[in-house]
Amino acid sequence: MHINTKCVQSGYTPRNGEPRVVPIAQSTTFKYDTAENMGNLFDLKESGFFYTRLANPTVDAVEKKLADLEGGVGAVITSSGQAASFFSVFNICGAGGHVICSSAIYGGTYNLFHKTMREMGIDFTFVPPDITEDELRSAFRENTKCVFGETISNPSLDIIDIEMFARVAHEHGVPFIIDNTFATPVNCRPIEFGADIVTHSTTKYIDGHACAVGGVVIDSGNFNWDNGKFPALTTPDESYHGVVYTKDFGRAAYITKMRTHLMRDIGAMASPQNAFYTNLGLETLFLRVERHVSNAEKVAAYLSEREKDGSITWVNYPSLPGNKYYELARKYMPNGTCGVISFGVRGGREGAVKFMEGLRLAAIVTHVADARTCVLHPASTTHRQMNDAELAAAGVSPDLIRFSVGIEYVGDIIADIDNALREI
Numbered sequence: 001m002h003i004n005t006k007c008v009q010s011g012y013t014p015r016n017g018e019p020r021v022v023p024i025a026q027s028t029t030f031k032y033d034t035a036e037n038m039g040n041l042f043d044l045k046e047s048g049f050f051y052t053r054l055a056n057p058t059v060d061a062v063e064k065k066l067a068d069l070e071g072g073v074g075a076v077i078t079s080s081g082q083a084a085s086f087f088s089v090f091n092i093c094g095a096g097g098h099v100i101c102s103s104a105i106y107g108g109t110y111n112l113f114h115k116t117m118r119e120m121g122i123d124f125t126f127v128p129p130d131i132t133e134d135e136l137r138s139a140f141r142e143n144t145k146c147v148f149g150e151t152i153s154n155p156s157l158d159i160i161d162i163e164m165f166a167r168v169a170h171e172h173g174v175p176f177i178i179d180n181t182f183a184t185p186v187n188c189r190p191i192e193f194g195a196d197i198v199t200h201s202t203t204k205y206i207d208g209h210a211c212a213v214g215g216v217v218i219d220s221g222n223f224n225w226d227n228g229k230f231p232a233l234t235t236p237d238e239s240y241h242g243v244v245y246t247k248d249f250g251r252a253a254y255i256t257k258m259r260t261h262l263m264r265d266i267g268a269m270a271s272p273q274n275a276f277y278t279n280l281g282l283e284t285l286f287l288r289v290e291r292h293v294s295n296a297e298k299v300a301a302y303l304s305e306r307e308k309d310g311s312i313t314w315v316n317y318p319s320l321p322g323n324k325y326y327e328l329a330r331k332y333m334p335n336g337t338c339g340v341i342s343f344g345v346r347g348g349r350e351g352a353v354k355f356m357e358g359l360r361l362a363a364i365v366t367h368v369a370d371a372r373t374c375v376l377h378p379a380s381t382t383h384r385q386m387n388d389a390e391l392a393a394a395g396v397s398p399d400l401i402r403f404s405v406g407i408e409y410v411g412d413i414i415a416d417i418d419n420a421l422r423e424i
């Protein structure tokens with residue numbers, strides 16, 4: 001079925017007399033008739049629910065929908081996008097491992113990798129998102145376990161060449177993990193271009209209403225783990241009765257290990273209530289993304305028009321003709337990219353602050369990618385821990401304004417910008 005239909009219908013099919021809408025199974029535990037039933041679940045011999053940290057019917061429905069939307073064999077939803085990013089890497093890379101990561105990533109992911117996961121003994125090499133194929137090859141080491149990037153980076157809006165990153169990762173026997181938060185599966189399905197693992201902060205467009213923090217990891221099922229680099233997947237897991245994930249779970253090896261090992265031990269699970277909200281968001285994702293894109297394209301055109309009178313100093317939107325990533329955007333996202341635009345205003349850092357205070361409709365919030373238009377100055381908020389060199393590597397200039405175009409009437413959004421520009 002078409003992605004639009006999947007957004008509405010996938011993941012949950014009620015049987016005779018059951019609720020039409022995914023019910024919220026607000027229960028930590030599930031009852032069984034015999035101890036043997038329960039034992040089989042623990043041994044992973046049967047599938048079923050026994051404890052909500054590992055699986056829950058509401059959570060399960062949302063996981064199935066997200067796996068279907070991205071074209072994967074399975075998914076794990078998490079308490080946040082941060083947890084999803086952590087799980088996606090840590091599932092296959094522990095102390096002594098090495099990760100190659102695009103430098104154009106979300107600030108929170110950068111902290112997680114550069115600070116916390118380094119403290120766990122994992123090494124990271126950050127490479128520019130527009131790196132050449134040969135340069136990317138030279139970043140690999142003996143202990144490299146994966147490559148990580150974002151489809152459209154937050155907030156710098158660089159587009160990663162998915163096929164090239166996947167190809168080079170595969171040459172070196174490791175998977176390509178991609179954070180697809182900004183594109184959403186409506187505009188890009190990275191697995192179709194060779195990505196192996198897809199993550200999202202569902203907090204953004206997928207929820208879309210700014211009411212539930214969440215994340216997801218989706219396994220394409222396409223990567224062959226049996227190449228000697230991933231013993232945790234190909235040799236017995238003594239903590240789970242000697243299960244060998246690749247042998248016992250085939251294409252779902254990676255995602256099964258994530259649930260039975262990482263979710264069991266770390267417990268960053270999505271609550272059933274939040275899973276329900278995430279699903280409500282998913283039902284309208286297709287509709288909303290279409291409107292975000294058409295609004296953002298009009299706002300970007302307006303902003304580039306205002307470059308002529310000097311009110312706007314630069315505009316970055318990958319779907320804008322002339323943008324550095326225009327061709328890659330057309331290739332990977334022919335129906336449009338996202339609702340987020342970045343730009344600079346006259347007056348640099350101070351001009352940016354004045355502009356933001358002049359906005360009435362667009363709210364200043366530490367959020368992005370929801371139904372309401374909002375605005376953020378990354379250099380003084382999400383990226384404030386970075387020094388100038390790190391900011392530059394992440395593609396964030398001190399005057400950068402990240403403008404997240406909502407689904408309101410576009411004429412009102414443009415009028416709001418027009419008014420605020422007069423304040424500078």
Ligand SMILES: *Cc1c(COP(=O)(O)O)cnc(C)c1O
Binds near residue numbers: 106181201202204213
């Ligand atoms: C927000 C965001 C995250 C982190 O997600 P949370 O849900 O806030 O934990 C990760 N990646 C990207 C691209 C994001 O925008």
